[in-house]
Amino acid sequence: MKEQIIYEDNHLLVINKKVGQLVQGDKTGDESLLESIKNFIKIRDTKPGNVFLGLVHRIDRPTSGLVIYAKTSKALSRLTQMVKNREVKKTYWAVVGKEMIPQSQRLVHYLKKNEKNNKAIVFPKATEGAKEAILTYHVIKTLDNYLLLEIDLETGRHHQIRAQLSKTGVPIKGDLKYGAPRSNPDGGINLHARKLEFIHPVTKENIEIIAPVPQNDAIWRACEE
DSSP, X not given: OGGXXXXXXXXXXXXXXXXXXXXXXXTTOOOOHHXXXXXXXXXXXXXOSOOOOEEOOOOOTTOEEEEEEESSHHHHHHHHHHHHTTOSEEEEEEEEEOOOOOSEEEEEEEEEEETTTXXXXXXXXXXXXXXXXXXXXXXXXXXXXXXXXXXXXXXXXXXXHHHHHHHTTOOBTTOGGGTOSSOOTTSOOSXXXXXXXXXXXXXXXXXXXXXXXXXXXXXXXXXXX
């Protein structure tokens, strides 16, 4: 756990999540990062009683990268509001197949969640029950068989990046659910929450945090070189 903590102070803690880790408990019953971090803090700081820890935002289980947890209720309520107001800037990296796509593009779609198969349905125009989803991507590196995209999110919808890139003809590497031809050996997908930028909810200083990519993946390593 210690090596996964990228940033920590009295108010918040930022983790570099590994592929397959749950940010909070779900119906699988698998141990979540929320519980693991609570236990880690309890032992490390020899805290009696319960440790307060709140999840500020989530990323999908097959995704890696930055997740913010709040260590105080004040920080939790302020950060949750900041995420809602889009005052937390999130930048992602995604590895996609080498297709002919524009170097840079702003994608606007409308997404509706299908609860049955836990998947986002993408519509090209406003549709009843669908929410507007906006992102901008830039191709920042070309590898032998893949492109590395840097993605700025304007909205935060369920499976947004995965669904929008798939609709554009470039599903994320390993993302079988959204049309990738093959799975990754670790069952994850090549989507990484790379950077967070925000004003600290208590100290008001500018915070910018960058997460190293998973080092067990040769393609990710090539992206970071």
